[in-house]
Amino acid sequence: MVYCPYCGEKNRDDAKFCKKCGNALPEIEKKPIKHHSTEEPVYSVEEKVEGLEWDVAIIAAFILLISFGILRVILPQIAPWLAAAFSLLYLLSAAKKKVSIPFLIIITLIIAISISAFIGL
Structure with missing residues (x-):
């Protein structure tokens, strides 16, 4: 429908x-109607694997080794346990996904005991 611009x-x-x-009506250009596709766009969601991220674990291991080296000079008897605690705190704060706390504690204790046995404390 065309509407009169005067009345x-x-x-x-x-x-x-x-x-x-x-009154004369203005001529209107007829433009073809663009048909839109009825297909919906397809989106893909990348699923991430649940668990501990390796970059977090590697940084935690470095924190464990560095803190153990520093604490071994200052407090030789409890150095492995303090280093393990620092590493565990980092793992708990930096882990972006849900990782079971008992799993993290066990891994940290195994690393601390291994360092202690290797050094001979």
């Missing part, structure tokens, strides 16, 4: 003059 009356699309006031 606002509705007119047929092919009308050249307004049926109410008789």
